[in-house]
Amino acid sequence: MPILSSSHILSLIEETFSIAWIGFPFDGGDWTGSHSLDYFIGFDAASGPLRPRFFDAVHPDDRADLHFDLHLLTKRTVPPPRTVRLLIAGRSERHVQIEFRRVPGPSFETLNLLLLKDVSQEVHNIQRLTQYDRRLEQAMRTWQIKGLWWADKTYRLVDYVGRDELVFDRDLLGMNYLELVPREERAPLLQEFMTIAHAEAPFSLPVRIVGADGLTRTYQIRGAPYIEEGRFVGWSGYVSAAPLTVMAQSAGRTKSRFxxxxxxxxxxxxxxxxxxxxxxxxxxxxxxxxxxxxxxxxxxxxxxxxxxxxxxxxxxxxxxxxxxxxxxxxxxxxxxxxxxxxx
Structure with a gap:
């Protein structure tokens, strides 16, 4: 059974993980690159001078920064990793992270090495998450939502996202809602939660919460059963500012029971x-x-x-x-x- 050569194994790794390399000597000689570099620049890297053709593929807005990084590299200063955009056939765009190395060798003083990795999917995911965060923030601001929450069946918080620093800007994971309300109000609230849990139905309650500053404020908590793979596993909902009419009643008889x-x-x-x-x-x-x-x-x-x-x-x-x-x-x-x- 033939044994694969180390160069062939390296080529398989480069193609599998979308990585490539470019090397050039310290004196600024010709650039050479791995076979997988073709994937990044859209043409045969060995068919002509590599340096000018590579920079032609780099997005115009990223070229000056990359030139500066290479200047530092030849001056024996290794710059930090940088992400640049490569234009394939002048149209499609690929995000590539470049790491700079200086490698000493027996037959040359120093080899400058550029390690390339395709991070297009990672960049796309970050952009989508950023867009999602902006939309979520806008929605929470529009609807005056102070925070989103997820809890298990016993109303113990397993995750939350908040805009009200007095409530959410602290470690609440693992805490039960009852721990957030004044002590004298925990018993009636527990009765409410037990009734809601038995019904496994959406609910809306005015609840007073002790903030990070120690002061108690009235909020409106809305929640609904959280279903996962067809099974009831807990609750999810949001906290908003309580209507003035509910706040006025919170010190006396509240209508939350019915x-x-x-x-x-x-x-x-x-x-x-x-x-x-x-x-x-x-x-x-x-x-x-x-x-x-x-x-x-x-x-x-x-x-x-x-x-x-x-x-x-x-x-x-x-x-x-x-x-x-x-x-x-x-x-x-x-x-x-x-x-x-x-x-």
Missing amino acids: IARLSAGLLRAGCAALGWSYGELASRAQLSTSTVNRILTTSGPLTDAFRLSSLVAILEAMESAGVTYATDAQGRLTLSVSCVNEP
């Missing part, structure tokens, strides 16, 4: 109990009639389709007139009506 299960049918029942039209409800809640019409005619969870502040405004308008929504000891949603004298 608002995630609120339905259009229950709101219509409240309107019927008060004898209100949709227009009158909109006026009392200080919302547009079209918004109220959409809320009261929507099927499915309202918190998935509408702002929490709009739902709270409707509930407060009804409460002021004598209709109250609450949950009983069994977690059932109830509606009660009391007599309120109209002005």
Whole structure:
């Protein structure tokens, strides 16, 4: 069985890993290159003088920097690696990382060596990630999102991305949400989470979080089951600034116990109990009639389709007139009506 020569093995490695080399002596003599260099410059590297043809392939904006690096190399200073763009046939572009070496040898004083590696895919991935980060930042700014979070089934954080340094600019990995809220509020919040976990349904809760500065602020946390390969493995969601109406209630009775299960049918029942039209409800809640019409005619969870502040405004308008929504000891949603004298 024939044994492959070392040069043949080297050629296979160069072609497999998209690498090549260029060498020239210290006195600035002719350039020579590996056979795999053809892949980088788009022509046979051995068919003519290599140096001018190689620089013709280098993007015009990168030539001056590369010339400077080679000048340093001939002056016995090894420059740091540099990424340049090579134009193949003057059109397609390839990103190539060049490492500079000075190699002493027995038959020459020093050989200047350029090691080339194709990093086009890496550069493309970085550009895509940068573009993704910009879009994510714009989306979070537009929707006033303070942070994105991922948690396991027990609401223990496994990852997060945040814009609010008071909440997210610290090591939160492995922490449970209950560790972020004031101690006296952990028991009722745990009850909420247990109910949500049992239902495995989307949720929206006003929650007070202790910031890195030690102060407590009210935020709105929205989440939904995180499914992986068809299996429920945890939760994902975001944290946003809480609506003013929710912040005003956070110190007293909060509607978080039932608002995630609120339905259009229950709101219509409240309107019927008060004898209100949709227009009158909109006026009392200080919302547009079209918004109220959409809320009261929507099927499915309202918190998935509408702002929490709009739902709270409707509930407060009804409460002021004598209709109250609450949950009983069994977690059932109830509606009660009391007599309120109209002005």
